[in-house]
Amino acid sequence: MTLRPWILALLLLAAGAIGGAVVLAGQALRPAPAAGDVRGYLMAHPEVIPEAIQVLQERETGKLVAANRAAVTTPFPGAVGGNPAGDVTIVTYMDYACGFCRASLPDLAKLVGEDAKVRVVYRELPILSAESRDAAAWALAAAEQGKYMPFHTALFAAGRPNAASIAQAANAAGLDLARARTAIASPAVATELSRNLDMARALGMTGTPAWVIGDRILSGAVGHDALQKAVAAARAAR
Known part of the structure; x- marks a missing residue:
């Protein structure tokens, strides 16, 4: 035959x-x-x-990540968590309208709490709705004020993003609202969102959450154990 x-x-x-x-x-x-x-x-x-x-x-994925490592792992100023000097970086691409992203927060928090050498870079990937983009822009404005994590946590806790939940999160994080609106209208925020979308496409990401750890890309709410194993593998490969 x-x-x-x-x-x-x-x-x-x-x-x-x-x-x-x-x-x-x-x-x-x-x-x-x-x-x-x-x-x-x-x-x-x-x-x-x-x-x-x-x-x-x-x-092939490893080659793509390696070729774009600096662009992937260098955070928008302020959009970083965990240990800023950690030896392994978890890059997480999230959308505030994504239920799987919200469900992943405890897993990520547990890992960071267990491993003092993990650095987390947060990348906004607003792909689900117009409100997603508004929320992402406000998150970057919060990062510009050094208040990314309080805003990030408050907005996910508020449910799906909309004008009311975004305002609630901004107030909870203690943002200077006038300064935030100026940042949102800046080229820096627009450029960051555009770059994140372009990079996600280049790396073959098809949804959120997506994770880049070492030379690996993980897709979806993979859970604490999968994240921990990927961190261990990245650390061993250093």
């Missing part, structure tokens, strides 16, 4: 990712086949193909 071109391409990709050995789920290590036997091996063990593709995707 003649294999279709896309299947052959897939097999070649998988073969490249296999390298010197193939790990089969629940089985011992087996030596990689000789070049001429790759097709037959993969046809006999198709379960290695998804694993190989995942390895390739992770490699």
